[in-house]
Amino acid sequence: MFKFVFYRLLQAIPVLLILSIITFVLCRVAPGNAFLDERAVPPSVMKKIEEANGLDKPLPVQYFVTMSSLLAGDLPAIKNLGRTVNELIAETFPYSFELGLIALVIALLLGIPLGVFAAVRRNTLADYGSMSVAMFGICLPTFVLGPMLVLVFAVGFGWFNPLGWEEPSDRVLPCLTLGTYYAAYIARLTRGGMLEVLNQDFVRTARAKGVPPVTLIVRHTLKGGLLPVVSYLGPAFARIISGSFVIETIFFIPGLGRFFVTSAFNRDYNMIMGTVLFYATLLVILNLVVDVIQVLLNPRLKFQ
C-alpha cells in the first residue's frame, strides 16, 4: 500500500507541473493586466510597476521565479499589497474548510438516508418523492436557495444573522445552503449504488435466510452501496472545502472561494497560480485517499 501511495504521489508531480504551466500561459494571454486601471498611467510608470513585479523578464524566467517563490512561501499577492499568496490562503482557507466540512456532514446525513430510503422503496411514491426532492436540490442554485433561507429564517423569524461568520449560529444558513446541494447529489448516488447491491444474489439469499431488513441494509449492503458515493466524495470534498464563491459572497464569509473568481478578474497572476495549485494539490491528495478507502471497502480491488 505504501508503494502504491508513493507512486501515486510521484505521478502527481508532472500533473501539477503541467497544470502550472497551462495556468501561467493562460494568465499571460488574457487581455489586460493586473495594473491596468480606469485611470491610465504614463507608460514610464507602468514600466516601473511591471519591473517591480518582475514582469519585464523573459517568460520562462518569470515562470521559474513565480514557482520557486511560491514554494518558498514568499510569492507576493498583486492585489493584496503587503501579503503573500501563502499567507492569504492560510488566512482564508480555515473559513472555507469549516464551511465545507459542516456542509459535507449535513450533506451526508441528509443524502445517504434519503438515498437508502428511496432504493429500498424503489418505484413507490416514497422513492419518487424523495428523488424529486433530490432533483430539486440539484437544480436549485445556491444563489436562489441562500437568499430564500435568509428571507425566511433571518429576515422572517429573526433566528439568525443575515450574513457574517462571527457567532456559532452564523454557520447554520450557509452550511445548510451548501450542504443541500451536495446532499441531493449524494442521495441520487446512494440510491443508484444501493439498487445495484440490492439486486445481487447474496442479498436474496440473506433475505431468504431471514435476516431482518435493517440488519440487511446496514450490515450487508450499505458498504457496497456507498462505493459510488465514496468515489464522488474525493473531488467533492476538495471542491467543497476550497470554498464557494457564491455562498461566501451571499453570506459575506471571508473564505478562500472568493479568490478563485476575484483573482482571475483582477489578473492577480500570483494569486491565480496559488489558488489553482492549492486546489489541484487538494484534489490529487483527496483522490488518492478515496482510492485507498475504495480498496479497503471493496475486497475485489487491489493496490496496483
Add this chain to the structure above:
Amino acid sequence: MSTKTKGNPRWRVTPTQAAIRCLGWIALLSFTSSCDRPSRVEMAAETQTFLMGNGAEPEGLDPHIVTGVPENRIFHSILEGLVGIDHATLAPTSDAGAESWTISQDGLVYTFQLRKNATWSNAERDPVTAHDYVYSYNRVLHPDTASKYSYMLYPLKNGEAFNKGDLKDFSQVGVKALDDFTLEFQLESPTPYLLSMLNHYSWWPVHPPTIEKHGEMTQRSSPWTRPQNFVGNGPFRLVEWKVNNRIVVEKREDYWDADRVKLNKVIFYPIENLETEQRAFHQGYIHVTYEMPAHRIRWSLEKYPEATEIDPYLGVYYFRVNLTGSKPGADAQREAARAALKDKRVRKALALSVNRKAICDFLAAGQLPAHGFVPPGTFGYESASSLEESLEKAKSLLAEAGYPNGAGIPEFHLYYNTHEDHKLVAEIVQQQWNKGLGIRVALFNQEWKSYLNTVANFNYDLARAAWIGDYNDPNTFLDMWVTDGGNNQTGFSHARYDELIRLAARASSPEERLALFQEAESILMDELPVIPIYFYVSKHMLHPSVKARPPNILDRHPFKDVYLDPNYFN
C-alpha cells in the same frame, strides 16, 4: 372540457401563488416575533461604533500606492493631510495638519505652519514634522515608486520633471522644510485648486521611520501597512485587518483634536455584493452602504425616504468616440465605421440624438442629463456651452455628412464593461440611434480588464466611460483631453484646446480662468470626442441614527464630527 367549478373561485390558487402566500405569512408572523433582539446598529450607538459597508477589499493601505475609493474612506480615519475640509461645502479648513497658511501674492508660494501638537500613532508619539511631508512627497514623486497618482503633485515646481526622471535632484523640487514645523511649496504655476487637492490622500504624509523599518522608501509593497506595523497621523489607529472580512480602527486618545472625535471605533466591511450589502443594511448590520443597486432606488425612496441618501456627485458618464481611424489590416466595415466617426458631423448627430432625460428617468436615481462635460456644482465653474438635443438637426447633419438616414454607415461597435446599468444605458442609446438616425450599433460586453485593454488599444468605435473628479475644480475634467493625455484615449487633439488648458493653469484671476475653461469645454462639446450622457449621483443607504455626516459633491466624509445618536432608538 369540464363545466363544473371547483369550490369558491376566490379560493382557487395556483401552487405558485399558494407558495408565495405561505412565505408571506411566515414572514409576516415572524416579523412580530423577531423584534426583541437589538440589532448591531442599535447596540453600536451605545459604544459609538460606526459600521460601514466599504465595497471591495482594499488593495492596500499605502496612500502613495493605491488608487481606490474604499481605501480613500479608510484613509480619512487613519491619516490626515495638511488641510481639512468643511464636511458640507468642501471648503478648505485649518483643522488638519496645518494650523495656518499663507499664499504669496503671485499664488506661487504656499507656506504652511504645521501644528506642533500633531503626533504619529507610534509608541514614541513622534511629532508630525515638515520633514515628514518632504520625505512623503519625495516618495510619491520618485520614479521608482511608480505612484499612479504622482500627477497629483505636478503643481509643485519641478515635480513633473523629477517624476519623469528628467531631474535627478529632489532638492530642486518645490517643497522645503523651512524648520521642523514650517513647510513651503513653490509652485510651477498658480494653482487655485491646490488647497482642494491637498485633501486628496496622495498629498498625505507617511511616517518615514516606519517605511524605512519595513523596506525601502520606494518599495511598492512592504509589511508596513499591517496593523501591527502601521503608523498614521489621523484621529484613529489601525487595530485589525482581516482580509475580505473587516478593518477595524479605534479612536486615538493622543490625537491632537481627540476632544472633537466622538466615535470610538469604525469597522469597515468589504461587502462587495450590492444585494448582500442591502440585506446587511436592512437587518441592522451596517450603518451605511457603499453603493446601491439601481433597481432598488425607486423602492427605497418610497419606503425609506429618511435613510436613502441620493446626492449630486462629481462624475460624468459618457461614451468615448474613437478618432484614430482604423488600424492597418482592418476589414472594410471597421474602416468605414471609423472613417464615419472621424467626421465631426456624424459625432454631432450621435450626440444630439441621444435622449438623455429618458435615460435618467429610467435609472431613476436623480442623475442629471449631461449636455456638457463638467458636472454642475464644480467649484467656481458654470458651463457656457450646452448640447441642444434635436433629432431634426441630427438627421440633417448626418445627411450633410453623406449618410442620409444612416445609409452607408456600417454597424458601430459599442463596448462597455460588465454591469447591469451600463448594459441598460447602452441598450437605450442603441435603440435611440437606430430609431432616430437609422444607425445600427452592436453592443459588446467585456469584463473589466478586457474592456480596459480594448479602450487602451483603440480597438473600439464607441466605448462607455466615466470620470470621477479627483478634486473640486473644472481642471480635473478638462485637462485630460489635451493631446496625448494619458486618459484621453480617443485620439482627440486640438491645438487651441491644448493652449487653453495651458493658459488656464497660468491664469491670474478666477474670471479669466473660468472664461478659458468655458472656451475649452465648448470646443470639447463642438468636436465631441466624447458623448456625455449623464452626471452621476452618489447613492447610499444611511441609518438615521448617524449624525453630522452631511453629503457633499465629492462624497468624502471625514470622521471627526460624526456620531451615533442613541436617542434615535428610544
